[in-house]
Amino acid sequence: MTAALSSISPLICLGAAAVLVMLLVALRRAYTGMAALTLVGLGAAFSTLPLMVDSNPHRLFFLMLNGYTAFYAGLLILASAACVAFTFSYLKEFERNREEFFILMLLATLGATVLAAADHFATFFLGFELLSVSLYSLTAFPSMTQGHIEAAVKYLVPASVSSAFLLFGMALIYAWSGEMSISRIGHELRAAHIHADYQWMVAGLAMIVVAMGFKLALAPFHLWTPDVYQGAPAPVTAFIATVSKGAVVAMLLRLFTPAEIQTGSTLFWVFGFMAALSMIAGNLLALFQENVKRILAYSSIAHSGYILVAFLAGGARAIEAVSFYLITYFLATLGSFGVVSALSTPGMERENLDDYRGLARQNPFLAAVFTLMVLSLAGLPLTAGFIGKFYLTLAGVGAALWPLVIILALTSAMGLYYYLRILVALFVLAPSGGDRRPKPPLSFSNAFVLTLLAVLLFWIGVMPAPVLNLVRAMVG
Amino acid sequence: MILAGLILIPAVGGLLAWFTERFNPARPKFAALAAMAAELLAAVYLAAFRSGSARFVVPWIPRFGITIHLYCDGLSLVLVLLTAFLGLAAVASAWTEINERTGFFYFNLLLTLSGVTGVFLSLDLFLFYFFWEVMILPMYFLIALWGHENRVYASCKFFLFTQVSGLLMLVAILALYFLHGQNTGHYTFDYIQLLKTPLSHSAAMLIMSGFLIAFVVKLPSVPFHSWLPDAHTEAPTAGSVVLAGLLLKTGAYGILRFVLPLFASAVRHFAPIAMALGVVSILYGALLAFGQRDLKRMIAYTSVSHMGFVLLGAFAGSRLALYGVVMQILCHGISTGALFILVGGLRERLHTRELDSMGGLWSAMPRLGASLMLFAMASLGLPGLGNFIGEFLVLLGVFQVSPFWAVLASLGFVTSCVYSVWIVQRTIHGPNTRGWNPPDLSGRETVVMAAMSVLILWLGLFPRPVFTAVSPFVENLRQKPQSSAPAPESGRTTGVSRAVRGRTP
Numbered sequence: 002m003t004a005a006l007s008s009i010s011p012l013i014c015l016g017a018a019a020v021l022v023m024l025l026v027a028l029r030r031a032y033t034g035m036a037a038l039t040l041v042g043l044g045a046a047f048s049t050l051p052l053m054v055d056s057n058p059h060r061l062f063f064l065m066l067n068g069y070t071a072f073y074a075g076l077l078i079l080a081s082a083a084c085v086a087f088t089f090s091y092l093k094e095f096e097r098n099r100e101e102f103f104i105l106m107l108l109a110t111l112g113a114t115v116l117a118a119a120d121h122f123a124t125f126f127l128g129f130e131l132l133s134v135s136l137y138s139l140t141a142f143p144s145m146t147q148g149h150i151e152a153a154v155k156y157l158v159p160a161s162v163s164s165a166f167l168l169f170g171m172a173l174i175y176a177w178s179g180e181m182s183i184s185r186i187g188h189e190l191r192a193a194h195i196h197a198d199y200q201w202m203v204a205g206l207a208m209i210v211v212a213m214g215f216k217l218a219l220a221p222f223h224l225w226t227p228d229v230y231q232g233a234p235a236p237v238t239a240f241i242a243t244v245s246k247g248a249v250v251a252m253l254l255r256l257f258t259p260a261e262i263q264t265g266s267t268l269f270w271v272f273g274f275m276a277a278l279s280m281i282a283g284n285l286l287a288l289f290q291e292n293v294k295r296i297l298a299y300s301s302i303a304h305s306g307y308i309l310v311a312f313l314a315g316g317a318r319a320i321e322a323v324s325f326y327l328i329t330y331f332l333a334t335l336g337s338f339g340v341v342s343a344l345s346t347p348g349m350e351r352e353n354l355d356d357y358r359g360l361a362r363q364n365p366f367l368a369a370v371f372t373l374m375v376l377s378l379a380g381l382p383l384t385a386g387f388i389g390k391f392y393l394t395l396a397g398v399g400a401a402l403w404p405l406v407i408i409l410a411l412t413s414a415m416g417l418y419y420y421l422r423i424l425v426a427l428f429v430l431a432p433s434g435g436d437r438r439p440k441p442p443l444s445f446s447n448a449f450v451l452t453l454l455a456v457l458l459f460w461i462g463v464m465p466a467p468v469l470n471l472v473r474a475m476v477g
Numbered sequence: 478m479i480l481a482g483l484i485l486i487p488a489v490g491g492l493l494a495w496f497t498e499r500f501n502p503a504r505p506k507f508a509a510l511a512a513m514a515a516e517l518l519a520a521v522y523l524a525a526f527r528s529g530s531a532r533f534v535v536p537w538i539p540r541f542g543i544t545i546h547l548y549c550d551g552l553s554l555v556l557v558l559l560t561a562f563l564g565l566a567a568v569a570s571a572w573t574e575i576n577e578r579t580g581f582f583y584f585n586l587l588l589t590l591s592g593v594t595g596v597f598l599s600l601d602l603f604l605f606y607f608f609w610e611v612m613i614l615p616m617y618f619l620i621a622l623w624g625h626e627n628r629v630y631a632s633c634k635f636f637l638f639t640q641v642s643g644l645l646m647l648v649a650i651l652a653l654y655f656l657h658g659q660n661t662g663h664y665t666f667d668y669i670q671l672l673k674t675p676l677s678h679s680a681a682m683l684i685m686s687g688f689l690i691a692f693v694v695k696l697p698s699v700p701f702h703s704w705l706p707d708a709h710t711e712a713p714t715a716g717s718v719v720l721a722g723l724l725l726k727t728g729a730y731g732i733l734r735f736v737l738p739l740f741a742s743a744v745r746h747f748a749p750i751a752m753a754l755g756v757v758s759i760l761y762g763a764l765l766a767f768g769q770r771d772l773k774r775m776i777a778y779t780s781v782s783h784m785g786f787v788l789l790g791a792f793a794g795s796r797l798a799l800y801g802v803v804m805q806i807l808c809h810g811i812s813t814g815a816l817f818i819l820v821g822g823l824r825e826r827l828h829t830r831e832l833d834s835m836g837g838l839w840s841a842m843p844r845l846g847a848s849l850m851l852f853a854m855a856s857l858g859l860p861g862l863g864n865f866i867g868e869f870l871v872l873l874g875v876f877q878v879s880p881f882w883a884v885l886a887s888l889g890f891v892t893s894c895v896y897s898v899w900i901v902q903r904t905i906h907g908p909n910t911r912g913w914n915p916p917d918l919s920g921r922e923t924v925v926m927a928a929m930s931v932l933i934l935w936l937g938l939f940p941r942p943v944f945t946a947v948s949p950f951v952e953n954l955r956q957k958p959q960s961s962a963p964a965p966e967s968g969r970t971t972g973v974s975r976a977v978r979g980r981t982p
Contacts, residue, residue: 361581382610388538391603391647395541398651410644417640418633425621425629428581469540 008066010049011074012114018042019107026100036089039103043082043110050075054475063121065184065255072324072475073117073251076331080243081110083335083450087236087342090444095143095347102142109135109240113248122171122181125252129167129212132245133160139240140233143347152232159225163215170208177201187259190268203267209256210271216249217305218298220278227290230298235342235350238294242301242334247327250308254320262315264402272313277408279306284416294352296419297337300378303416304330310409311393314400317477322396325472329377329389329461336374336454340367343447357426366443368427370451377458379420380413385461479523480533480547483557484595484608486516487564491587498580506575509568509583513590517561524554537604542654542665546601551946552803556597556730559807562932563722563814564590569925570818571715574825575623582623585615586715593723597730602650603666605735606643609691609727613639616716616724624711631704631711638704642694649687653739656680672738681743688736689747695728698788699758702781706765709777710830714821717773721780722814729787729806733799737791737954748792752875755789756885758782763892772823772830772904776816779856779896782889783809783864789886790871798874799951800944805867807943808936812855812864815929819849822922823904826915832900837909842917846905848926855933857897858890863936 006013021042022035053071064070085106092099112131119125137160141153171181180186190202214222230238262268283303290296308330311322344351344367351357361368377386390413397406461468490512494505523531533547549557567586575582592612599605613636621632650666657674658664665671676684694701705725709717737744762781769775786805790798822845823838824830839846855862858869868890876883918926936943 361578376614381614382607387607387610394647395651395654398648399655406648407645410648411641414637414641414644417636421617421621421633421636424618428578428618428622466538466540469538473540 005061007049007052008055008061009064010052011046011078012064012111012118014042014046014049015078015107015111015114018045019104019111022100022104022107026104030098030100032092032100033089035100035103036085039085039107040082042107043078043085046110046114047075047078047082050078060120063124064115064118065120066118068475069255069320070118070251072472073247074114076327077113077117077244077247078110080247080331080335081106081113081240083339083454084236084240084244086446086450087239087339088234090447091234091236091342091345092143092347093444097143102139105135105139105142106240109139110244113244116248117251119252120183120255122175122183125183126164126168126171128248129216130164132248133164136160136237136241136245139237140229142237143234146348148232148350149234152229155225155232156229159215159222163212163222166208166215167212170205170212173201173205173208177205183256184259187256190257190260206268207271213249213253214275217246217253217308218279218302219275219305219309220282220302221275223279223282223302226302227286227295227298230301231292231294231352234347235294235338235345238297239335239338239342242297242338243331246301246305247331250323250327253312254323257312258315258320262313264400269313272309273402273405276306276309276313276405279303279309280408280412281306284412284419287416287419290419291354292352293341293354293357293423294338294350296354296423297334297341297378300416300419301334303412304378307390307393307409307413310402310405311396313402313405314396316400318396318399320476321469321472322392324476325392325469326389328468328472329385329458332454332458332461333374333377333384333386336370336451336458337378339447339451339454340371340374343367343443343451354422354426357423358429360427364443366448367451370455371427372424373455373458375420375423377462379417381417383459383462385458385465387462388465478533479519479527480531480549480598481545483516483519483523483561484547484591484598486512486519487587487591487594490515491584491591494583494587495580498578502576502579505580505583506568506572509587510565512587513561513565513568516590516594517558517565520554520558520561523549524558530554537601541603542663542667543603544601544667545604546667547598547604548600549598550950551948552730552733552950553597555803555807555943555946556726557594559726559810560590560593560597560723562928563718563810566814566818566925566929567715567718567722569921570718570821571713572921574714574821578622582619585618586719588612588615589619589719590723593719593727596727600668601666602653602668602671602735605668606647606650609643609646612724612727613643616720619716619719620708620712623713623716625713626711627707628711631707634704635708638694638701639691642691642701645687646691649684652680652684652687656684668735674739676740676743678743678746681740682746685736685740685743685747688731688739689751692728692731692736693754693788695731696725696784696788697728697781698754698785699761699781702758702762705781706769706774706777709780709817710771710774714817714824717817717821718814721777721817722810725780725784726806726810729784729791729802732788732791733802733950733954737794744792744794748794749879751792752789752879752882755785755787755792756882758785758788759886759889760785760892763889763896766896767892767899770832772820772832772835772900773817774830775832775896775900776813776820779893780809780813782893783813783856783868786868786871786886786889789875789882793871793875793878793882795874795877796951796955797870797877799954800947801867801870801872801874803867803947803951804863804936804940804943805871808855808863808867808933811929811933811936812852812862815848815852815926815933816856818922818925818929819845819852822918827913832903834911835904835913836907836911837905838913838915839905840909841914842905844918844923844926848918848930849905850901851930852933853897853901855937857893861934861937863933863940866937866940 050071116128137157218226283299287299377384380386380390494508497504531549535545537543537545595608617636766778790802858865
């Protein structure tokens with residue numbers, strides 16, 4: 002039993018940290034201390050990941066414990082540590098209760114990690130809900146402006162509907178197959194089409210796909226994305242765009258990889274349609290935005306579409322490509338929202354494109370980091386995003402998904418236009434005379450995390466071999 | 478090692494230039510000049526003491542079979558020399574023009590040059606694509622941040638054209654990678670290995686068109702030329718020089734290095750269409766040049782016309798035409814680069830590029846007038862200057878393959894006469910109606926012009942070193958059994974080409 006408990010110690014660490022922070026806050030509100038404790042909890046969870054890799058047996062408490070899970074758990078924990086660091090500076094001047102923010106972040110991370118590890122519908126749903134509920138509160142947390150509440154409601158309503166879809170889908174699949182174990186359902190799926198009453202399975206799957214599509218911000222389930230990304234506090238937006246998405250991608254791969262989706266099957270068409278639509282809609286709609294957070298929201302819709310292209314390629318290469326791409330996407334997304342968050346406070350988000358004019362003169366460090374992040378999102382060379390996009394295209398071409406690959410190439414070229422708009426705004430001279438808002442001083446934690454992200458991004462862009470090997474060893 | 482150095486010197490110099498701006502905004506240009514001088518020295522050293530051939534191989538991403546494979550043969554060598562030389566000229570041409578954000582300007586300029594050098598040296602297809610992309614973004618910044626009135630439109634157009642075509646090339650590269658891997662079980666991006674890929678006709682056509690679209694957009698050929706006049710008109714002088722002198726040449730280089738050897742049989746099938754496109758570019762580009770009132774825009778359209786010869790010659794495939802193409806690449810780079818520097822100088826002095834408002838400038842600026850005259854004559858194809866050799870050899874080579882296209886293309890000589898003489902007549906001759914009295918070329922500009930004049934004259938009178946340098950490449954291309962295009966006159970070409978290589982002034 003102790004051996005069993007030790008192999009899920011990352012999850013225990015996260016849960017314990019959340020409880021501990023909650024208890025301590027009841028005694029005394031110490032903002033810096035709580036932030037430090039949260040980071041310690043995340044660090045403890047990360048450092049116990051090797052126990053998860055070596056776990057024997059692999060299936061425990063409805064969880065799958067192996068290298069794949071450890072990889073995604075590690076990625077999610079690190080991303081949420083970055084978000085905690087951004088939050089720390091973001092809420093520094095905030096006068097109301099703010100320690101609870103960290104509790105919610107820990108709980109959301111726990112939910113995401115459970116979701117990434119889930120091997121059973123029960124844990125799947127548990128993780129999904131824990132993540133969603135924490136995110137509703139996080140989105141509304143500062144409630145300084147109308148925007149926060151509005152965003153929270155816009156997130157709450159569709160997210161609860163998607164949870165209901167998920168639950169109903171699970172029930173239908175269970176009714177058809179009598180199975181709740183994810184890995185076995187995957188194998189059932191491969192053989193499913195020989196059964197006569199296949200439609201129950203299809204209906205159930207469709208509902209699960211809707212729920213996941215919602216979380217991944219895939220078109221046509223993307224309508225909430227720009228509003229929530231815009232309205233949520235910047236560190237929470239970073240969290241939604243990375244941790245929440247990454248956990249669902251981990252689940253998506255676990256559920257559908259054993260199914261070996263064949264070109265031309267119903268599932269293939271469904272995912273192919275969503276991929277194409279996301280790439281087109283995301284990149285096209287981003288062209289018309291004047292708000293940096295909205296641009297990044299549409300860009301994240303497009304990136305989900307890119308991920309699906311590699312996902313559809315199937316096989317081991319697809320898992321590696323998607324996992325590697327997620328690393329590059331996480332780095333760039335965290336970095337760019339990190340910059341937004343470093344320039345914002347709960348009451349005043351610096352989010353319009355005009356607010357970024359002349360940033361290169363005002364704060365060269367942030368402008369340089371932002372440039373690198375945007376270049377990576379755009380997939381330009383010398384950044385990790387270039388290698389990531391190359392790997393996706395490689396997977397797509399390898400599986401001969403020609404229409405999707407061509408759409409990927411064309412839409413991502415189109416997408417460059419809005420990334421370039423951000424870059425040009427950074428480097429043009431600031432409008433003269435206008436009242437410049439006092440810029441918040443760059444805190445040490447932000448500077449440290451952003452530097453780390455930028456260095457990693459550049460390093461992976463120039464020397465991707467070690468990270469590729471790591472991904473291969475962990476998820477392969 | 479020296480090859481990696483050639484790519485790194487501009488990049489490091491650019492970073493250095495950016496960094497020195499913190500101390501003094503006037504410092505970056507010296508850093509950039511020093512870096513480009515070092516680059517030119519390194520290239521000359523490579524040419525003189527290493528007889529121009531060098532190789533550099535280091536594994537990069539073994540997972541995908543990607544190596545850093547740099548190789549310099551005669552073709553790469555002459556283009557790297559051109560890059561270093563024009564880079565130096567571009568830095569010098571920006572000397573007084575750029576006064577804002579100087580550090581970032583020189584960083585972008587030098588990074589573009591670094592990317593161009595990388596393109597000319599890479600023999601790994603992934604590496605090639607990597608550098609292909611590296612050179613685009615800084616060029617975008619050069620236009621978007623330091624350009625003229627309509628810069629945002631022009632820079633986005635440039636970027637989208639090149640980016641879309643570049644991504645299609647990536648898809649084609651990957652298709653080739655997988656075809657080779659499936660055939661041999663050995664997945665690699667190495668050019669030498671991929672040369673041996675057996676391709677079915679339809680696959681070869683499709684993959685070739687992926688490559689070709691990237692190169693033809695860069696070249697540019699009609700109907701993909703519309704980004705060029707906009708980009709040129711709006712770019713700062715140094716940007717125009719690099720754009721016309723080097724970026725267009727990467728497209729030509731890509732056709733020579735990749736399209737012709739990799740897809741020999743598909744090239745033969747596609748040749749009539751490509752040659753037709755070349756001839757249309759020659760004539761249509763010239764026709765559009767007639768209608769321009771903006772001097773920079775006019776020169777941009779003449780580039781379309783001159784690069785048509787490159788497309789025509791490359792796909793004609795005969796030995797003479799290939800030698801001509803290389804000459805044309807070099808000489809057009811120099812002559813158009815010089816023209817853009819001169820127009821930049823005129824604009825700096827007169828604050829206009831309108832042809833109508835110029836005239837009679839010779840008396841005020843004899844040195845500028847003489848240089849403009851010389852390079853307009855080069856562009857016209859005056860014997861004795863390099864461009865003549867290039868275009869003449871292309872025509873000669875095309876005539877062996879298809880007299881029809883050669884006759885049509887030779888009309889290009891007539892049209893280029895018209896616009897070249899036009900440029901001279903409307904700027905430096907005629908009445909000086911506006912009463913211009915600007916200062917003549919400064920010492921710095923005179924040195925640049927003198928160097929470029931000497932070079933174009935040298936290439937025109939004594940082109941043999943270039944032919945000697947590229948002859949292994951051309952002969953190699955011709956020896957591939959599939960590519961020895963129309964067989965009948967092969968005996969004759971050998972004789973003519975021997976004559977070419979034996980030609981001395």
